[in-house]
Amino acid sequence: MQRAVSQAMEAGVRALPILSLITFFIGMILALQAAYELRRFGAMSYVASAVALSMTRELGPLITAVIVIGRSGSAFAAEIGTMKVTEEIDALETMAIDPVSFLVAPKFVAMILMLPCLTIWANFMGILGGALFGVWQADFTLGRYITASLDALYLRDVITGLIKSFMFGITITAVGCHEGFNTGGGAEQVGRSTTKAVVMSIFLVILVDLIFTMLFFFLGHD
Amino acid sequence: MAEKVEQDERESADNGPMISVRDLRVSYGGGREILHGISFDVQRGETLVILGGSGSGKSTLLRTLVGLEKPTSGEVWVRGKNLAVISDAERDEIRKHLGMSFQGGALFGSMTVGENVALPLREHTQLEESTMEIMVRLKLDQVGLSGFEDYLPSQLSGGMKKRAAVARALAMDPEILFFDEPSAGLDPIIAAGIDQLILDLKKAYRMTIIVVTHELASAYLIADRMVLINKGDLIAMGTVPEMQNSKHPKVRQFLDRIAEPAVAQELDYLQMLTEPATKSSAGRQGKSR
Numbered sequence: 001m002q003r004a005v006s007q008a009m010e011a012g013v014r015a016l017p018i019l020s021l022i023t024f025f026i027g028m029i030l031a032l033q034a035a036y037e038l039r040r041f042g043a044m045s046y047v048a049s050a051v052a053l054s055m056t057r058e059l060g061p062l063i064t065a066v067i068v069i070g071r072s073g074s075a076f077a078a079e080i081g082t083m084k085v086t087e088e089i090d091a092l093e094t095m096a097i098d099p100v101s102f103l104v105a106p107k108f109v110a111m112i113l114m115l116p117c118l119t120i121w122a123n124f125m126g127i128l129g130g131a132l133f134g135v136w137q138a139d140f141t142l143g144r145y146i147t148a149s150l151d152a153l154y155l156r157d158v159i160t161g162l163i164k165s166f167m168f169g170i171t172i173t174a175v176g177c178h179e180g181f182n183t184g185g186g187a188e189q190v191g192r193s194t195t196k197a198v199v200m201s202i203f204l205v206i207l208v209d210l211i212f213t214m215l216f217f218f219l220g221h222d
Numbered sequence: 223m224a225e226k227v228e229q230d231e232r233e234s235a236d237n238g239p240m241i242s243v244r245d246l247r248v249s250y251g252g253g254r255e256i257l258h259g260i261s262f263d264v265q266r267g268e269t270l271v272i273l274g275g276s277g278s279g280k281s282t283l284l285r286t287l288v289g290l291e292k293p294t295s296g297e298v299w300v301r302g303k304n305l306a307v308i309s310d311a312e313r314d315e316i317r318k319h320l321g322m323s324f325q326g327g328a329l330f331g332s333m334t335v336g337e338n339v340a341l342p343l344r345e346h347t348q349l350e351e352s353t354m355e356i357m358v359r360l361k362l363d364q365v366g367l368s369g370f371e372d373y374l375p376s377q378l379s380g381g382m383k384k385r386a387a388v389a390r391a392l393a394m395d396p397e398i399l400f401f402d403e404p405s406a407g408l409d410p411i412i413a414a415g416i417d418q419l420i421l422d423l424k425k426a427y428r429m430t431i432i433v434v435t436h437e438l439a440s441a442y443l444i445a446d447r448m449v450l451i452n453k454g455d456l457i458a459m460g461t462v463p464e465m466q467n468s469k470h471p472k473v474r475q476f477l478d479r480i481a482e483p484a485v486a487q488e489l490d491y492l493q494m495l496t497e498p499a500t501k502s503s504a505g506r507q508g509k510s511r
Contacts, residue, residue, distance in 0.1 A: 083330075091328035094288045095342045095394075096314035102345075 004106035011072040011107075012114030016121065019067050023055075023122040026063055027129025030054055035137065044138040048145050049152030051130030056153060056161045060123040062209060065168040068115060069201040073176040076107055077197035080180025081190040089181070104177045108170070115169035116162045123161065160216045167212060168205050175201045239263035239299075240398060240430045241287060246296035248279075248286055256282045258454045259296065269424055269431040271441040273476065274451035283451060284402055284434045288322050289313045301397065318346055321391030322400040326407075327383035329375035335362070335386045336371030342393045361389040364426075365419060381412035388419065399423065401433040405440050413440065420444050438477065442466075450476060 034050035080103060083089050092099045127149050134140035140148070179197035183189050241264040249255040256279045264270045274280035285291045286298060289305050298305040301316055308316075329338050339358045343349055349357070362368055365385040375383055384404065391399060404420065405413035417440050424431055424444075435441055441448055442462050449459045450473055458465060458473045465473060474480070 086326055087324045087328040088330055090285075090290055091322070091324055091330075093290060094317055094320060094322040094400075095345070095390075096317040097341070097345050 001106075004109040007106050007110035008114050010075075011068060011110050012118060015067060015071055015118060018071075019064060019118055019122055020125045022067060023060065023063055023125040024129040024132075026059055027051055027055060027126035027131075028133050029129075030059065030126070031130040031133035035133070045140075045148070047130065047134055047138050048140065048148035052127055052149035052152045053157060055126035055130075056123045056157045058161070058209075058213070060126055061119045061161045061165040061168060062205070064115065064119045064122045064165060065172065065205045066202065068111075068118065068168075069172055069198055069205065072111070073172040073201045074194050074198050076173065076176030077179040077183075077194045078190055080177055081183035081193045084181065084183045085185060085187065085190060099181075104173070107173050107177060111169035111173045112166055115165045115172075119162060119165040120158075123158070156220065160212070160220075164209060164212050167208050171204050171208055172201050175204060238302075240266045240268075240301065241432070242297075242299040243287075244297040244299075246283075246286065246298060247294045248282055248291055249294050255294070256454050257286070257451075260451070260454075260456045261296075262449055262456060262459055264430060264432060266430055267424075267428040269420070269433065269444055269446045271445035271448045272432065272434045272451060273436060273438075273441055273448055274434075275436060275476070277453075278451045279454040280434045280436075280451045281402060284400060284432065287432065288320055288400055289317065318342075318394055319397045320400065321388075321394065321396035321398070323384065323387045323391045323402065323404065325403045327375065327387040329383060329386055329390070331375055333374075334371060335367065335373050335375065335378070335389075338375070338386060339390045339393050342390070346394065357393070358389075361392050362386075364392060364423075365389045366415075379412075381408050381415060384408070384416060385419065388416075388423075392423075396429070398430045398432065401431070401435075403435055404433060405435065405437050413437070417443050438479075452476075 030051045031047050034047050035044060038044055038046050038050070080089070083103075089099045092102055127146070130149070131140070131142055131145040134145040135142055176197045179193040179200065183193045243263075244261050246257055246260045247255060248257040260283065262270075272280045272283060282291060286293060286305075287300065289300075293306045296306065301319060303312060303316055305313060305316070329335070330341070333341070336355075336358050339361050340354050343354050343357060347354075358371060359368070362370060365388050367382060367385050367389060370378070370382070370386070375386065378386060388399075388401075401420065404416045408416065420431060420433065421444055423429055431444075433441075433444060445462055447459065447461050448465050450457045450465070452472050458468055458470050460468070466477065468474065468477075
């Protein structure tokens, strides 16, 4: 339990600064891109809903996942891989401690708790980034922009995003730990399995994203 | 053979050998066979040194004895149970009575020395935190690391790491203690200190100790008996004097530190290149280490 908390600190809380910055920028980029098209129809007031929807449904969970892959998925592979190389995994086994439940379980708990939390925060920062553009270029006040965003969102949009982020958490932990345990002998193998964990995680996260987006699309009729 | 095995099982349950290996074969990944049918016994309270060159399979043998490798065939009896056939739960039960000190220490880098030593106690016992603290201090005292509870492994020297690893191996008061290359990477003085530690443990607890090494000086000092492994075969077994008086060519080669003929020739050739004037081929034994 104590190990899960420290993992959650590392994977979650320490990711906040970089996550905030990036999702704030993403929110602005989304607003700019939406405005490029909406401007032609004189529909700049829809910027808020465009940003809010694409953030909560898609980019919030996805960007969060990518950042967490870079910070934690790679770290899992490197940590477990190094432990394998230095015989620490063997040491656990000879002490009759199951390496999987000892090392992997706390990471799973931390990730499936922290990823949805981070995603909520990412959504919020993205909307804030969009608001900066809205106030600056589209005659919004901050209050009106936030209200417009919230009006555009249904609870379902947020929930589907969070379900996805939950699945991403499972994917990232599974891939990172799996690659770690599959590390061969030697230090360069640790580097290789770390790289593999990152590439594989990004691929699988996008695949899971596609599957769940399709699922929500056909189940939700929206 | 079958009768013999049953007898072994009966014996090792009470006063028979602590470890009994019968016709053990191990191969990696289904392909290359590392150990080609090895048999030997280790008595209670005995210190057995497993000698062998690099790649001889001695580390694989040790890993098999603690259940990290599975035999392809043969039997490995430890504390009256055959590791080759028992369930994971039974194997873990046996492991609680074993302690293993790995070559590089294998301490957990994110935990302090104290937490490392406490880990087996925390996972397998219901001891109070305060009791555990006393146990940890006791174990660290035994290996000469008093007061190092709060250090991280990265803050320790090589010899201290190894001592800390021994303390962790001792945490559960094991009946059998395994050492993989205890003096590897240590200077002669520190290595002698580790040898002394092994001797002390042997005297204090009458523990069964199994040491894998290629350090002859250390082997002569600590061994009750030695076995020599060469290319996956057990070449010879005996007490220190028996081994020293052995006429077996491979034993002589190992104990007298004579290089393989091909390697020796290569060394002579190198020597010719570096000292063209002397053209010396004398003193092969001394120079071809």
